[in-house]
Amino acid sequence: MMLYVSWDPILIGISFVVAFIASFVALDSASKIFSSSVRGALFWRFCGGATLGMGIWSMHFVGMLAMRMPIVMHYDLVLTIASFVVALIAATLAINVVVSAEMPPFRRLMLATCLLSLGIVGMHALGMAALTDYVTLYWNTPRLVLSVTIAFFASGFSLWLAFVRQFNQHRAFIYRVFAGLVLGITICAMHYVAMSAVEFSNGKDSSGIIVRSTAYYSTHTSVSEAGLSIWVSTSTLIVLGIMLFISLIDSQIRTSRLTESLRQLNHQLEMQAHFDPLTNLANRIQFDVLLDACLASAAAQRQRFALLFMDLDRFKQVNDAYGHHVGDLLLKSVSVRLSTCVNAKMTLARLGGDEFILLVPDCIDEEITTLAKRLVDTIHFPFYEQGHVINVSLSVGISFYPQHGDTVQDLKFKADAAMYRVKKNGRNGWEVWHPAITHNAANTPFFLSDISINQK
Structure with missing residues (x-):
């Protein structure tokens, strides 16, 4: 018996907001790599990847929570954690590759795109697998291929826009916001297109599924829908909040350093304009x-x-x-x-x-x-x-x-x-x-x- 699926529009909107904010924070963090010390660059490489991985994973599960079916849904804890690890590793590797100066721009863009799109697809697949203990999934192949295609090309475009395309400093922030928007839409589009490509079947009536799922999860490690909702939302908000705070503090420090550098430069120019550079006497x-x-x-x-x-x-x-x-x-x-x-x-x-x-x-x-x-x-x-x-x-x-x-x-x-x-x-x-x-x-x-x- 096929299960009827409905969607919560509010949670869909929240999932997009989560994806956009996480994408922007990740790209903003990664952009600081180029102007940081070696130690600072390592920090921003990890933070950018961790934030993006968290954003991909959080959007997926907020999107899953937006899906309404006539059964009590539970998620396998091991597979849930595995999906997060895949998203984290793929996003971190993609960020590190795209900012690397050791490869030509096109080659590093293609490798980073493959890593990020595979991470998005792999995370989604593991997340869906967490449900397969008590439902059967039927996939629409053309739509599934479309979702993977969207993940690949849109990921590549957002990475190109954020890291490979050269813009002046004044316009860089605007394009970074746009790149975050594109990447957020990419993550959401891949998820919802992939979700539209699957149908759920239990092979029996809904009450049987409820009884079976309750019995199954009473003896297995799992997370309830409500518990996962609170955990994902809280974790995501904490991570994004911390990263936004760190990024803000770093920007303020960089601004202060730039202001001090400009002050010293102005002082040097003033000294050169009014004092002899050889003797330091008035000129x-x-x-x-x-x-x-x-x-x-x-x-x-x-x-x-x-x-x-x-x-x-x-x-x-x-x-x-x-x-x-x-x-x-x-x-x-x-x-x-x-x-x-x-x-x-x-x-x-x-x-x-x-x-x-x-x-x-x-x-x-x-x-x-x-x-x-x-x-x-x-x-x-x-x-x-x-x-x-x-x-x-x-x-x-x-x-x-x-x-x-x-x-x-x-x-x-x-x-x-x-x-x-x-x-x-x-x-x-x-x-x-x-x-x-x-x-x-x-x-x-x-x-x-x-x-x-x-x-x-």
């Missing part, structure tokens, strides 16, 4: 900003400030004799010595090459002349770089605001001109700009004379 851009601010403040408060242009003497010869590597080490050492002569209110910067500049706000003449002498004297001592004893000296030119100009350009030019006057007069010294250092062609500063000669 020309940063110095000009501070100089403009100092000029505005001094004009408003009627204060003085000084600019000191500094240039290493014979630095080119050091580069030619010992190489640029030694020259860079020398510049670092020079910046350290110069820094020991300045205080917190002063700004020392490297303009480029062997040129340095110092801004001294709110100062008096005696303070600056003493500072200039200290700067020259500290560089006069020998440097020891890479086994070489290097002797260089320092030429310093000084201009004051407002005596020597009321614009940044005037103050820079006059300090620069005074510095080159020092070079012209023998180097290793300092000089304050004065009107005798004229700007006409007959008495052009030394550095401009060099340019004129070179051009000729």
